[in-house]
Amino acid sequence: MIVDLPSTTTTDISKRLIALRHSVGAMAMGRVLTLLLVTDEELADTAIEVANDATRQHPARILVLVRANRRGASRLDGQIRVGGDAGASEIVILRLFGEMADHGASVVTPLLLPDSPIVAWWPGEPPADVAASPLGAMARRRITDAGACAKPATQLRRRAKHYEPGDTDLSWTRITRWRGLLAAALDEPPHEPVTSAAVVAEPGEASADLIAGWLAQALDVPVQRVNSAQGTGIVSVRLDRADGPIDLVRADEGLSTLAQPGRPTREVALSIPNAAECLAAELRRLDADEVYAASLTDGLPEVTRRTVGAAKAARAGEVPAGPAELPDSDGPSMSARALQGRKPREEVPSQTRLQEQVDAAVAEAGAGTVRESADPDSLAGAVAAALVSTLEAAVAVRGVAHVALTGGSMGARTMGALAEQDLSSEVWSQVHIWWGDERFVPEGDADRNDQQARDAGLERLPVPAANVHSAPAGSSEDELGEAAARWASELAIHAPEGARSPQFDVVLLGVGPDAHVASLFPDRPELHETDRGCVPVTDSPKPPPLRLSLTVPAINAAERVWLVVAGADKAEAVRAARATRDDPHLPASWVRGTAETMWWLDRAAAGNEQAAAGNDQAAAGN
Numbered sequence: 232m233i234v235d236l237p238s239t240t241t242t243d244i245s246k247r248l249i250a251l252r253h254s255v256g257a258m259a260m261g262r263v264l265t266l267l268l269v270t271d272e273e274l275a276d277t278a279i280e281v282a283n284d285a286t287r288q289h290p291a292r293i294l295v296l297v298r299a300n301r302r303g304a305s306r307l308d309g310q311i312r313v314g315g316d317a318g319a320s321e322i323v324i325l326r327l328f329g330e331m332a333d334h335g336a337s338v339v340t341p342l343l344l345p346d347s348p349i350v351a352w353w354p355g356e357p358p359a360d361v362a363a364s365p366l367g368a369m370a371r372r373r374i375t376d377a378g379a380c381a382k383p384a385t386q387l388r389r390r391a392k393h394y395e396p397g398d399t400d401l402s403w404t405r406i407t408r409w410r411g412l413l414a415a416a417l418d419e420p421p422h423e424p425v426t427s428a429a430v431v432a433e434p435g436e437a438s439a440d441l442i443a444g445w446l447a448q449a450l451d452v453p454v455q456r457v458n459s460a461q462g463t464g465i466v467s468v469r470l471d472r473a474d475g476p477i478d479l480v481r482a483d484e485g486l487s488t489l490a491q492p493g494r495p496t497r498e499v500a501l502s503i504p505n506a507a508e509c510l511a512a513e514l515r516r517l518d519a520d521e522v523y524a525a526s527l528t529d530g531l532p533e534v535t536r537r538t539v540g541a542a543k544a545a546r547a548g549e550v551p552a553g554p555a556e557l558p559d560s561d562g563p564s565m566s567a568r569a570l571q572g573r574k575p576r577e578e579v580p581s582q583t584r585l586q587e588q589v590d591a592a593v594a595e596a597g598a599g600t601v602r603e604s605a606d607p608d609s610l611a612g613a614v615a616a617a618l619v620s621t622l623e624a625a626v627a628v629r630g631v632a633h634v635a636l637t638g639g640s641m642g643a644r645t646m647g648a649l650a651e652q653d654l655s656s657e658v659w660s661q662v663h664i665w666w667g668d669e670r671f672v673p674e675g676d677a678d679r680n681d682q683q684a685r686d687a688g689l690e691r692l693p694v695p696a697a698n699v700h701s702a703p704a705g706s707s708e709d710e711l712g713e714a715a716a717r718w719a720s721e722l723a724i725h726a727p728e729g730a731r732s733p734q735f736d737v738v739l740l741g742v743g744p745d746a747h748v749a750s751l752f753p754d755r756p757e758l759h760e761t762d763r764g765c766v767p768v769t770d771s772p773k774p775p776p777l778r779l780s781l782t783v784p785a786i787n788a789a790e791r792v793w794l795v796v797a798g799a800d801k802a803e804a805v806r807a808a809r810a811t812r813d814d815p816h817l818p819a820s821w822v823r824g825t826a827e828t829m830w831w832l833d834r835a836a837a838g839n840e841q842a843a844a845g846n847d848q849a850a851a852g853n
């Protein structure tokens with residue numbers, strides 16, 4: 232529902248809001264956070280869409296302050312969006328005209344909720360000193376986006392000059408995965424010291440400048456920033472060591488290569504998150520980001536800018552070759568493109584790339600990308616290997632990682648494959664293990680998902696017992712409510728401030744032939760639960776009847792949601808869920824990660840078994 236209130240006052244807006252909360256439901260009052268979006272008219276629509284999308288991943292109410300035409304008489308136009316038009320929140324848009332445009336703080340104050348922390352976001356040009364500005368001063372966190380501004384380098388200098396704890400920038404959030412991969416590469420033997428580093432990116436690419444600043448402060452070595460052609464975004468990072476360089480090179484959209492001495496070059500997933508994903512990631516934390524502060528204020532001023540271009544530096548062997556010579560283009564910077572929801576650079580269509588492009592388009596529609604393995608065992612092996620690199624990268628960046636495991640047919644198989652991996656106890660002592668759902672039967676029962684994981688090798692992982700968070704056990708419906716409450720408090724203990732469950736780095740989900748995920752079954756009320764991180768389930772259509780399950784918001788707050796599916800009996804569920812979004816008959820169509828939604832399928836679940844059998848027969852006939 233959208234209610235327009237032209238030429239209004241904040242008192243009128245407040246009254247209408249209260250009335251609407253009564254008639255539509257008090258959806259926003261229980262929300263923990265107010266996102267204060269401060270924008271000019273030009274960016275308003277896109278930024279509201281981005282904020283709305285982000286708050287589906289991390290619930291918050293949204294207050295939008297649009298500085299409209301400053302000429303003419305003072306006026307306030309209001310708009311309230313609730314229900315379906317506001318996604319997971321309520322949205323209040325305040326358009327300020329005339330002199331009022333400069334007094335946003337006093338307009339917004341009456342609409343703030345007493346105990347709700349405020350996060351302010353400037354998607355375009357922010358005030359020079361954000362923390363000291365009237366709107367910034369009322370916020371616990373202040374999110375800017377240097378890359379979306381006309382002069383990114385000037386913005387970064389200003390951010391550094393006026394930095395206050397609570398400041399952050401989406402140009403920084405965009406490089407989380409780059410940092411994770413580089414940190415994980417350095418964690419691997421041989422632990423040779425890095426002697427210098429180079430970051431290649433288009434001029435004015437704020438995210439690249441911040442990677443360079445991060446390296447300079449973290450490694451305390453000379454770091455060079457080398458320019459590639461306009462429109463190329465971040466191209467590569469080289470870390471020089473005595474035994475040879477570590478090169479992380481963006482080879483193609485979403486895919487990159489990591490080369491290290493003495494190891495085969497690996498392909499790694501390195502997609503740049505879009506603006507909503509970055510914003511959601513920032514909404515999940517309310518504490519100061521000290522690494523950002525150090526990279527911005529200590530590291531960045533130490534970075535040397537090379538005048539020689541990337542192509543020449545590559546020919547001289549100073550930076551990785553190849554993508555450094557990407558053609559010129561005069562597109563906007565990667566950060567600005569991310570806000571506009573556009574792709575980092577145009578693809579060159581070719582026959583062989585067709586399937587990838589289809590997959591990318593499906594991924595963009597929310598259905599995620601597909602990784603196909605030949606059979607259930609190789610699928611389990613691929614998932615286990617990816618889990619190791621992802622969790623190790625998360626520990627390298629944040630010092631901790633949280634993973635939710637699945638039960639069902641692929642749960643035990645994946646655990647078996649994980650237990651076979653060579654895992655560093657130092658890193659895995661920081662990994663926390665949870666389950667996406669649990670069958671509510673007594674402890675040790677062979678039906679329990681945690682027991683099946685134990686039988687498959689859980690205890691061989693070097694994870695401390697205290698970090699294994701089994702869901703409560705029990706046997707009767709009378710105990711289920713209390714068990715759900717206990718599980719909720721355990722989840723809350725490890726949740727970031729303002730959230731109800733840990734921010735999972737990865738949630739693994741099996742998918743039933745009916746497209747159920749965790750214990751969220753088709754057409755059941757649990758699927759629509761938005762106020763809790765976990766729910767009790769009775770009368771489950773699949774035995775046993777009593778279960779506990781994470782809810783959709785808890786799952787979708789995860790950075791990565793990996794659906795792991797094997798078997799031809801699941802092919803139709805996979806196809807149907809990937810073709811739609813949020814269909815109550817298809818719980819698998821409701822889940823997605825903030826940075827990645829990956830369908831790990833065996834050939835049969837991908838619906839390719841017959842095609843493969845046909846090919847085999849054809850090959851045999853030849």
Ligand SMILES: O=C1O[C@H](COP(=O)(O)O)[C@@H](O)[C@H](O)[C@H]1O
Binds near residue numbers: 639668680742747
């Ligand atoms: O009961 C459950 O079923 C699903 C799917 O399992 P599958 O055996 O059909 O692969 C599973 O994801 C869930 O964790 C489990 O409790």
